[in-house]
Amino acid sequence: MAGKISYQKPQFVGRDGAAARLTHCSVAGRHYYGANAYSPSSIPNQPAQTQDFNHSVLGRSAGFRLPWGGAQDVMPSNLFARWRPKDLRRMEKREDLLAEAGDQGQQNHESICYAPLAFRSRLIHVFEVYGKGFFCVGLPVSIFMYVTAIFELGPNTTWRSAFFELWPLFLLAGVPGLMWLYSTLVFTLFPRWSVKAGRGPEWELDRRNGMVRVWRYRRAVPFIGPRKVTVFEAPFYEFDGFVAGGATRYGPRFDFILCHRYSKLKVHIGDILLGWHHNPRPCYALWDFLQNFMDVSRPLPEFPVLEPHRPKDPVTAEHDRKSGRPERYWRDMDDTTFKQKEDEMFSRVLHINTEQRPNLMATKVRYAHMTPEDMLAYGRGSRESRQGRPGSGAPRPSVGKA
Numbered sequence: 001m002a003g004k005i006s007y008q009k010p011q012f013v014g015r016d017g018a019a020a021r022l023t024h025c026s027v028a029g030r031h032y033y034g035a036n037a038y039s040p041s042s043i044p045n046q047p048a049q050t051q052d053f054n055h056s057v058l059g060r061s062a063g064f065r066l067p068w069g070g071a072q073d074v075m076p077s078n079l080f081a082r083w084r085p086k087d088l089r090r091m092e093k094r095e096d097l098l099a100e101a102g103d104q105g106q107q108n109h110e111s112i113c114y115a116p117l118a119f120r121s122r123l124i125h126v127f128e129v130y131g132k133g134f135f136c137v138g139l140p141v142s143i144f145m146y147v148t149a150i151f152e153l154g155p156n157t158t159w160r161s162a163f164f165e166l167w168p169l170f171l172l173a174g175v176p177g178l179m180w181l182y183s184t185l186v187f188t189l190f191p192r193w194s195v196k197a198g199r200g201p202e203w204e205l206d207r208r209n210g211m212v213r214v215w216r217y218r219r220a221v222p223f224i225g226p227r228k229v230t231v232f233e234a235p236f237y238e239f240d241g242f243v244a245g246g247a248t249r250y251g252p253r254f255d256f257i258l259c260h261r262y263s264k265l266k267v268h269i270g271d272i273l274l275g276w277h278h279n280p281r282p283c284y285a286l287w288d289f290l291q292n293f294m295d296v297s298r299p300l301p302e303f304p305v306l307e308p309h310r311p312k313d314p315v316t317a318e319h320d321r322k323s324g325r326p327e328r329y330w331r332d333m334d335d336t337t338f339k340q341k342e343d344e345m346f347s348r349v350l351h352i353n354t355e356q357r358p359n360l361m362a363t364k365v366r367y368a369h370m371t372p373e374d375m376l377a378y379g380r381g382s383r384e385s386r387q388g389r390p391g392s393g394a395p396r397p398s399v400g401k402a
Contacts, residue, residue: 032314034209038236038294040069040360046238047262048366054259054266055242066241066287067373069360072353075289075301076274076282077346083305085333092308092331105201107305109313112293113204114272118196124183131179138172145169199227203267207294207313210236212258214267232265236294237361239267241287243280256283258290261365284354304330 055063083091105115116122146169187194204213214232244255254277256270270276274286292301299316300306307330310316319325326332333341358377367374 032208033296034211036210036235037208037296038210039297040291040295041297043237043361043364046365049261049368052368053262053264054257063242063244065359065371066243066284066354067357067359067361067377068237068240068291070353070357071288071291071295072348073288073292073301074285074345074348074352075303076285077342077349078275078282079273079286079289080303080345081338081342085304085331085335085338088304088307088331091305109300109306109309109316110208111204111206112273113201114269115201116198118198121194121196121198124186124194127179128183128187131176131181131183134176135173135180138176142169142172200229203269205236205269205290205294207296207300210294210296212236212239212260212267214265232260232263234260234262234265237364238262240361241283241290243283245280246276251278253278254280254283256286281349281352281354284352285349287354288352302330307331 106113117125149169199217201213201215203215204211206213211233212235216230216232217227218230219227238261239258240261242257242259244257246253246255255268256274258267258269259265260267269290270283270286274282277283289301289303292298293303296315299319300310300313307328310320311327320327330338357373359371359373360377362370362374362377
């Protein structure tokens, strides 16, 4: 049976309140995870896919579905390095700020949930990021052009007269510098005003229960009246990772999208966790990371921002205890060592073997459009699998219990 569409008010498992306190209970791992928690060895047979709801013939020609199984210990290098050790140590000091603002997003042992902040918070962040970036680029460019222009204007030109004549050059650095300064001052002087929660979550990957949830917000009358919230919920193994191809004036671009197999639902996870790239390999690495994160038969991936939450996940805690992993491995790491780890991750992503893998999910479901990777796995299945799995619509057993 395919996943169901649930129309209900969202319940934020693992956040503030009684549900959040469950993470501190001393429970055995087999009682900790939900009945649908994902484990590759426990995926049930599923209904045949009669139609690819998310991709037309043209869409399939511009993108491709990624194979299940064989996930390596990789993640996109830009995601890996998004929170460096110094950032993690700073987050420890400010971890209560988002909670005080009522933020419902999270990245921990239970789930990865994206809940955008309010508009003003995002605007301040944009000013900081782009202001700092353009200032660091614009300042040396302005100085270089200024010095070059002085020599071209002749020997009678003084530095002062040249400045008044060429002052527009410094706007390349001045405007971004003011943006950076503004964002820094506002956040420093008014941190609680600067950080404000938005309307709520947009999507969630729930490791503990093996579910993917997507929130949709709309009003009966635009900008007026109460907001109606609908929630789509289905097991993780009913979603497939897709690489969507496109083109820009700078060359090809590739995005990662999570698509539900039995409906038109798309989850644009790549927009938040990855961004778009000129090479599809970061999309491959993100798909491996998501499979590893959701797999309760293995510990949490070595994602630096998840390190404070590793002791709260039973499988991860047991793994770290047996392996002797330091509790603050990432948070106490120096910048030079972290840069080496980042380079190693980048190299592993470049050599990822996704394109050579069979799609192991093809032994559980008959796709509407079979790929060579599907056929490689499908042809190795049982005689029943080659005949189209007539009994695949049977009730689904509980899966993924650790």
